Amino acid sequence: MEKRPPLPPFTKESARVKVQAAENAWNTRDPFTVSLAYTVDTEWRNRSEFVNGREQVVELLTRKWEKELDYKLKKELWAFTDNRISVRFEYEWHDHSGQWHRSYGNEMWEFDENGLMQRRFASINDTDIKEEERRIK
Template identity: 50%
Template sequence: MEQKFPLPSFIEETAKQKVQLSEDAWNTKDPLKVSKNYAVNTEWHIVGTIIKTRVEVKNFLIEKWNNEFDFKLKKKLSVFTDHVIAGHFEYEYQNNEGQWYRASGNEICEYDTNGLIRRRYTSIIDEKIEASERRL
């Protein structure tokens, strides 16, 4: 049975660990590694798009990171319950033309008993920035 520790039920310490592990995985820019944090039948709502499987998560991330360079992400825990973690994130990247962007938003992740994300709801706002405005 596939599991991703720490497992629910979350307490503050394990919720913070889960957020940090997620941040670390995303900063590898490895679509396979990141997608393994999601249940096989995950459901991810992201800015008008619904992704329904782990394979779709992986494919989404492949396309994303083929167009985003120098990607760097920071996540922060906001609140949690026994199976849900909500937080804020911010990341910066350059596109194919060299334009820098900062994206920020909120996410709510619902975990199954094996510590995999079964549902993720994400809102994101992208803004153009100058290289001198980078924070990450």
């Protein structure tokens, strides 16, 4: 069975480690690598899109990073319980025209006993920024 430590139940320290691991993985911008942190039947709400399973995660992330160029993400632990973690995040990216954006949001994560994320619900808002306003590099 796949295991992705740290495993629930989470402590403050293990939740922070889990959040940092997620940030690191997403900053690779490799959809397949990112998908391995999720159960094969994972359920997502990402903005207004609903995704089920790793294959659809890879498809969503591939589309995302084809559009969101030079993506750079920062996550912060917000709260945790036994097998759930809540984070706030922001990321910066530019589109094909060169316009920079900052995206803000919150995610709620639920993990199985093996430390794989089985549910991810993300609310995300975008704002245009100038390149010199970037904070995450």
